[in-house]
Amino acid sequence: MSAKLETILAAARDHARDVILPNVDAWNANKAWPRSASDKAGEAGLTGLYAPEELGGQGLSLSEGIQVYEQLGLGDGAYAFALSMHNICTFAGCGYGTDAFKAKWARDLTSGRKLANFALTEPQSGSDPMKMYTRATINGDGTWTISGSKAWVSLASEADIYFTVVKTSDAPGHKDMAMIAIPADAPGISFGPRYDTPSYNFLPLAEMYFNEVVVSEENIILPIGQGLQGSLMAIDIARVSIASGCCGLMQAALDTALSYSKNRKMFGGKNIELDGIQWMLGEVATDLEVSRLLYRKAAEALGTPEGPLMAAHAKRFVPDAAVKAANTCTQVLGGMGLLQPYGLDRLSRLAQMLRIVDGTTEISRVVIGRALQKRAAGLPDLPVPKGYGESDMRDTSVAAE
Ligand SMILES: Cc1cc2nc3c(=O)[nH]c(=O)nc-3n(C[C@H](O)[C@H](O)[C@H](O)COP(=O)(O)OP(=O)(O)OC[C@H]3O[C@@H](n4cnc5c(N)ncnc54)[C@H](O)[C@@H]3O)c2cc1C
Numbered sequence: 001m002s003a004k005l006e007t008i009l010a011a012a013r014d015h016a017r018d019v020i021l022p023n024v025d026a027w028n029a030n031k032a033w034p035r036s037a038s039d040k041a042g043e044a045g046l047t048g049l050y051a052p053e054e055l056g057g058q059g060l061s062l063s064e065g066i067q068v069y070e071q072l073g074l075g076d077g078a079y080a081f082a083l084s085m086h087n088i089c090t091f092a093g094c095g096y097g098t099d100a101f102k103a104k105w106a107r108d109l110t111s112g113r114k115l116a117n118f119a120l121t122e123p124q125s126g127s128d129p130m131k132m133y134t135r136a137t138i139n140g141d142g143t144w145t146i147s148g149s150k151a152w153v154s155l156a157s158e159a160d161i162y163f164t165v166v167k168t169s170d171a172p173g174h175k176d177m178a179m180i181a182i183p184a185d186a187p188g189i190s191f192g193p194r195y196d197t198p199s200y201n202f203l204p205l206a207e208m209y210f211n212e213v214v215v216s217e218e219n220i221i222l223p224i225g226q227g228l229q230g231s232l233m234a235i236d237i238a239r240v241s242i243a244s245g246c247c248g249l250m251q252a253a254l255d256t257a258l259s260y261s262k263n264r265k266m267f268g269g270k271n272i273e274l275d276g277i278q279w280m281l282g283e284v285a286t287d288l289e290v291s292r293l294l295y296r297k298a299a300e301a302l303g304t305p306e307g308p309l310m311a312a313h314a315k316r317f318v319p320d321a322a323v324k325a326a327n328t329c330t331q332v333l334g335g336m337g338l339l340q341p342y343g344l345d346r347l348s349r350l351a352q353m354l355r356i357v358d359g360t361t362e363i364s365r366v367v368i369g370r371a372l373q374k375r376a377a378g379l380p381d382l383p384v385p386k387g388y389g390e391s392d393m394r395d396t397s398v399a400a401e
Helices: 005-019 024-030 035-043 069-073 076-096 099-111 227-259 277-299 307-332 334-338 344-356 361-378
Strands: 116-119 134-138 143-155 163-167 177-183 189-191 205-215 220-222
Touching: 005 035, 005 134, 005 277, 035 076, 069 076, 069 227, 076 099, 076 116, 076 134, 076 143, 076 177, 076 220, 076 227, 076 344, 099 220, 099 307, 116 134, 116 227, 134 163, 134 177, 134 307, 143 163, 163 227, 163 344, 177 227, 177 307, 220 227, 227 277, 227 307, 227 344, 307 344
Parallel strands: 116 163
Antiparallel strands: 134 143, 143 205, 163 177, 177 220, 189 205
16 A cells, blocks of 8 residues: 555544544534535545646545545545545546636645535436436537536535536437536526435535526536446446445444443343354454455456446445444444434434435446346356256247347
8 A cells, every 4th residue: 555545544534533423413413514524624635536646636546545435434424425426526627627627626626625516316317317308508609508407416505516417419318418517606506405314414415406507618527428428437436435435334333333242231241242242243344344345346447347347246235235234233232222322323324325326226236237148148058958848838948049
């Protein structure tokens, strides 16, 4: 591990311990994004992970930077998620943005002075982005006029710029899709009422409306034709980042259970001495080890042809393991596991949320299923056992048609 990565991971761990954990319950009670905390994350180098050093970033590779969310996830998975989306947008802006965009925005984004988020989902299109409507019309002077609405926008009305996926024609399909960065103060932008979530209340979520919003062509991040493909790459990074954050969540749940269990007296000994409790905690520990290996392997694969499949494996497995870990650890504490100060209920709700965001567990299964179909097509046909199905008039053949 490079010295730089070690420093950043230590900064993320300190940020979780000193900034997130002591305050997260108050943030949730206040229902407001903790801007002073994300400012501190910026000062600690956590908001420009993959951006080049000459633009104020840390210059880490994806596989290095993604490990930061495991540390932040020790504090809170929703906070880690929001910073991961900011980092992905910053990576896109610093990597694919125009020179004019970089001159105007790059240093503010890498320093965390300004926050970015990604807007793809619409009320009628979540898992199926091909149903997107938000439309950009290209004007004679090169500016784009955008009308439409997005849903489930994180950091709604808090971010300073939204990396928005738009269609540029009425043609069905994705060949006309592009991504454009829309500043929050552009005339014609408004937000719906905040969604009422049962937890992670400090993360503002709402719909976002574009009423003939005019944006300079300097803000085009992915040109026409690359909007969907580029977004899918961004989502792959997000999926692995979520798996990384889930590992922090699992570690936090496990450590809470261990801290409690080692002192809880029962049946003449301690809770942790019971075989049944050790088996429960042992399963969590194994799932955590597997999850860590999986997300790190998936992070290494990003940008290669294996990237989307590995990201799907990580997003399918790890948040499910986190749900199981948070619930198991709650169970280990008995009734005490339900009480506020231990935070296990918060971890359970976060883990469930992380199963949905950036492509649900089921969509990951769809991606894996398609890869398996391709593999099946390349495998030899199995011979049908002699005599099998001969008395049946239905077609029982397993051979390829
Ligand atoms: C906390 C939070 C923050 C978010 N932040 C953002 C953000 O900042 N920007 C953004 O663009 N989006 C954001 N999202 C949206 C998120 O990415 C979507 O919620 C997600 O893609 C699922 O879409 P949906 O909610 O519309 O569910 P739907 O697409 O309506 O799916 C409903 C159900 O059907 C299942 N399903 C769908 N297709 C299949 C299939 N082929 N086979 C089997 N089951 C299937 C799904 O898994 C799900 O269980 C956020 C969501 C959450 C919860």
